[in-house]
Amino acid sequence: MKIEILGLNKIYPNGNHALKDINLEFGTGMFGLLGPNGAGKSSLMRIMVTLMKPTSGTILVDGKDIQKNRKELRQMLGYLPQDFRFFTALKTWEFLDYSGALAGMKNRKLRVSEVDRLLDQVGLLEVRDRMANKLSGGMKRRLGIAQALIGNPRIIVVDEPTTGLDPDERIRFRNILSQLTQNDVTIILSTHIVGDISSTCQGMALLNRGEVVFSGSPENLVRNAGGHVFRLNLSTEQYESVKERYNIISTIPVDNGWEVQVVSDDPPGFNAIPVIPNIEDAYVYFMEHKIKATIID
């Protein structure tokens, strides 16, 4: 499968330019869309699932314009929206059964067996008879992914699925998503949590203020930040002056001052030692880099 996002813009009626000339291409597997709140992730996801029209630009799935083939696209799509909630008083399995019917699964027997298979997959089989609105936050989110998966979608769009989950549930959710990549599906995962992006993502994009500031593999993101992360040992006075000029990503108190890490295009002096960046460092580097570039423009 190939998804191409071409020259996409979204300007809301109040003038907010939420997406600015987005161009991305990715295929089967997991694609991570990372960016801070307000970056434009949900806007892009809503356009992707045809709940909203772009102001300009197109999205092609295997060469077909999604706006012109909405029905076909929706049949191959599973979507977990950011604000996924239950408004109905249904048991957990009933909710999923209902979602299956909505997804076009007409054969009741097949549907019920699929419901239990999915409940098992997301670890909710034991609570199948509990009211869905009485599930814990993490369980609700897992039921959300189950409803996105029912009907065998080939494209799965999950918008900020781990927000508000505790670390255990976050890991659990991430594992469910990575297992899905074994099937022949395309998963689009939007998140503001750097830790949600892992090597399971074949591709990723960093979105900032409506613009793509990086696209490529997570390894590439980290590699590109190489040589731009430094460790410095500073006195309190030096610390104050460095703080003014550089973006500090960590500060540890040491015997006679501070050990800090900064991201910077060039070595910041102070006997700075280059360090190998991790993905968090790389994220900060790209975000800062772009903000500075925008100011210079």
Ligand code: ADP
């Ligand atoms: P994210 O999902 O990354 O947090 P959003 O796509 O929700 O970002 O928002 C991107 C920008 O568009 C933000 O500045 C937000 O305030 C704005 N925005 C989102 N929805 C609307 C709307 N319905 N009307 C006007 N502006 C909006």
